Amino acid sequence: MTDIELGALLADASQAAAYFVDIHDRAALVEAANALDFTVAAANLAAADDKDALLEQIAEALQFPATFGGNWDALVDSLGDLSWLPAPGYVLLLDHCTDLRDAAPDDFATLLDILDEAASAHARAGVPFWALLPVTSPDA
Structure with missing residues (x-):
């Protein structure tokens, strides 16, 4: 894909969701998101082997307010608001997610x-x- 195609795709809110992407496309996706002035946040899940660690990494990446409750409902509320990070769009990268997917499949499904x-x-x-x-x- 070219950067123009990636930019057009990322700008289309109707296509946005959670997607597995090839690691080799990560840099191009970040570049396209930055070109759109999106907030780009990366959560490193390498050490996240349970729900608490997962939520902590996402909260840190997206700079959740100190009032973040650290549970699924609080994640829903915080992701739905993001008023402290005003932007025309958002890209949340969940790096190193496969270990968590294997260690806590139910939590991973809830996250998705x-x-x-x-x-x-x-x-x-x-x-x-x-x-x-x-x-x-790509088929992970």
Whole structure:
């Protein structure tokens, strides 16, 4: 894909959701998001082996307010708001997610549902919210 195609894709809020992407496309996606003045945040999940560590990494990456409750409901609320990070769009990168997916599959499935819900909520307002999970193979 060219940068123009990536930019057009990322700008389309109706397409935004949680997606696994090839690790080799990560840099181009970040570059395209930056060109659109999107907020780009990366959560390193390498050491996140449970829900608490996962939520902590996302909260840190997106600079959640100190009042963040550290549970699924608080994640839904925080992802749906993001008023402290005003931007025309958002890209949340969840780096090194495969260990968490293997260690806590139920929590990982819940996370994906919440991310898709956040993307849908933002899309209704015309704001793209992408959650990208870079992996080494596209069929992961």
